[in-house]
Amino acid sequence: MFSCEDVLAGLSDYMDEELTAAIRKQVEEHMVHCRSCRAVYDSTRKTLRIVTDTGAFELSEEVSARVAASIRAKIQQKS
């Protein structure tokens, strides 16, 4: 029977589907009965979803165009 510590240790792998079927099953069986592990799993999953959907540290179009032009100019200068 998996403990909360076992589940927590495998949480990342569980979300990335990198656990074996047998361990995945143990994690899931534990979560059916453990509200706090389920809450941690659910909120971590939502955290990653928010990070993926929202993004972060975007380069603005303006800066992006300036950087691209500058790279090109420097390469042309050297060649």
Place this chain on the structure above:
Amino acid sequence: MSYIREAGDDSEFPTLLEIKSQFGFVPNFYRAQKLRPDLIDAEAGLVGAILITDRALTRRQKEYIFLVCSADNLSTYCVTAHCELVRMLGIEGPEPEQIALDHNATNLPGPDKALLDFAVKLNNHQKDVSGTDIDKLREQGFADEHILETVIMVGLAKFANFISIGLGAEPDFDASAVISQLSLPAVFSRSEKILNPGESQSPLIDEDVDLVQRTRSGGLDAFGELVNRHQRRIYRTLIAVTRNPDDAEDGVQNVFLKAFQHLESFQGASKFVTWLTRIAINEGLERLRLRKEVDSLDMAGAEDDVPFRPRDVSEWGDDPEQLYSRKELRGIIERELLRIPAKYRVPVVLRDLQHFSTEETAEILKIGVPALKSRLLRGRLMLREALAPTMGRRTAHV
């Protein structure tokens, strides 16, 4: 509706007319194969003999085998189509979506769960299947006829899954029921891949190879295309390391100039973007050294020996992000990410924001996969903990 052209009118194909009379329309799965009506006929015969004709297994058991395998094979088309089919047939039992997401979390009888466990194992871990698995099924009361049909059903599911994926058949059965399952308390990550089949994190082919070759042959425009394609990713990587937008902006230029200069040393052993991101990590570390900052990627901390324990285990609402505008959310994520030590922050940014695979992230950071996984876990849990006060339901402490 699919990747290849459709030929002819539906009325020219008796089998399609028959299918249309059952569903009220011709599903894209068959439309996509109209170039070969003879194969559609053969497949319909196969489906009829294996799935529709009842012998040992019931239709319900066979549909469930089809669902769990299709979910494991990430066939959005087959999962949505057969969830709807189970409803159309009036099959009683758990919601078909729940079977697809996680049959073990349903109230199916033990023998049926064992049958589906075996189907998933055969579907995805063939090399582990042995006579012991068959004996276990016998212990659950299944005869050889049941076992034979189960094995053939797994084969049929894989057959149909690969046709739907390979031909790009667009789901045309109602997918909303599957989507609604995302609000269930225990949703398993398998479902997210089913719903986002296009978001494969690590395409096997390096799509930059052609541009790299053209750059080597003197194509400055090709290199410009590589810059446009990857500069946002490189900028994010640099911010993750340096935490400084000015450093990151300057760093992007240096990274690409270094890449251009050393392009000959790129051998193609890893993907170009992996190689480029490694240059970005080095650039960021160099900038940290110049600033004499100590937030190193490898800095060992006493906390490494102790597993991270979440303190706030309050439940979050279904869509906590709805509480904030996109701009606000981005601000919160950026602020909290930058508070996490670099050792844990950079793996999260590479893996979860840049969508590198676990192996690629480990390769970029020049650490082993186990070390990467340990840092990633801690980083994700730290970010979750940091977001909990703004996203969690404050009333639901456990």
